[in-house]
Amino acid sequence: MNKILINENNTILEALNKLNSIKDVSRLILFVQDDNKKIIGTLTDGDIRRSLTQKKNIQEKISSVCNRNFTSIQKGYSFINLKEYRNRDLKIIPVLDEEQKFVEILDIDKIKAVLPLECMIMAGGRGKRLSPLTDNVPKPMLLLGGIPIIEHNINRLISYGIKKIYISVKYLGEQIEEYFGDGSSKGISIQYVWEEQPLGTAGALSLVDQFKSKHVLLMNSDLFTNVDFEDLYLTLIQSDAEMAVASTEYKVDIPYAVFETKGNYVKNFKEKPSYIYQSNAGIYILKTEVIKEIPKNSYFDITDLMEKIVNENRKLIYNPILGYWIDIGKPVDYKYAKNFIKHLEL
Known part of the structure; x- marks a missing residue:
């Protein structure tokens, strides 16, 4: 400076x-x-x-x-x-x-927003479905367009003004820590949360002594997406909700006619209909105070917390991702992502 x-x-x-x-x-x-x-x-x-x-x-x-x-x-x-x-x-x-x-x-030309958020990236999984690629390399460190998958997510978080990132690690987490260090090379702070045992998709949040932001962004490390974090955050704030979930469309095609029935009678039917559902995209923003409801150092999925909020008639909202979103969980997903990135201007 x-x-x-x-x-x-x-x-x-x-x-x-x-x-x-x-x-x-x-x-x-x-x-x-x-x-x-x-x-x-x-x-x-x-x-x-x-x-x-x-x-x-x-x-x-x-x-x-x-x-x-x-x-x-x-x-x-x-x-x-x-x-x-x-x-x-x-x-x-x-x-x-x-x-x-x-x-x-x-x-301003290099950042998209300045969000008052700290973030945790879940990066401790084994990635068995991508074996043998993940036998010696953690899944988040698989290369995509020449850099690790997780680095794409970190760079996007930085572009939204997020400067404090926790990374939850377990399997081969040393490679992730060695690669990113304390984050200073990217102008941010990175802290590693080591899971001694698998803690699910939310349990690692309980291992952070104190988040300094009023809201926390939680996301999976194996996503490749251009999600708008600002839109997700503003939707949460404007709705005064306790948690916002980024969603992606999932289409189901039925290859047969679907009946609308009453008893044994067919009242109507649709020939080979398609249904579109909003599905969990693995990206969440939640109020920091809600993290207190996660049991300390125990296996706990984020969907458990979502279910608790819904059952207690509290506010859980979703926000659709309007751009691209790839969950790199299987070899076919990884292959698709590698071909897809060739056509992007990053």
Whole structure:
């Protein structure tokens, strides 16, 4: 981040050299600090061109050139609607602390949202149906388009502003931990939750001492999808539900006529009908307080929690995935995913 920070006493020439060294951000911009590290303005190549056109002095201090009327976000934000900033054609927004000191930037061209969520990825399964591919490699680490399946999911979570990820591991989990480390190489924090015994699809949540977000995203590691996490989150919040489940359509084709009957009488029939059902896609957002209902360090599936919520007449909602979704559980699924990714622009 020091590459995009500059002191107000530096000259335009020094700023130009620094701008030319910037990489990996969507817009060439510097954030101008005073001697107390307080951000007082922004500086772009456009600001410099306007100054040179008027004053023609490349040794001018940037304190007199920078834009002091800039947009920022305060540290500690929760949900931010990025559409507002995109509509104003803003690309880079600084996050500042209470003293107006630099914390981080939000690169709006590189992120889809900023969700106030922590996430747990379930990655402890054996993946027997994919044997022998999974005999020496955990299923989440099978390559898809040159990178592990689980990395596709982590990258997508990052694009939605999620920075704290727990990964539940058991079978060959050392390979996952060695590959991702603490997450710092991706600018996030990753913590590993080791299952001493199989805990089902939700039991590992009970092993986290304390989640810091009000809601937690839980997902399977063997999914390849472009699910809209923001839409799932907003649907949950707007419905004031305790849990939201991402769903995918499952079509059932009946090859025969289906009768509508009353006693022995056929009242009506449909010839070879098709039925579409909303099915569990293995992605959930739930209130953190609901996790207290999961027994500690015991086998517990997320469907057990869903059933409990429904039976107690509490709110469980679903949100359809409108893009692609592949559950890589069998060799045919893996083959399909590998062919499918060749036609995507990632």
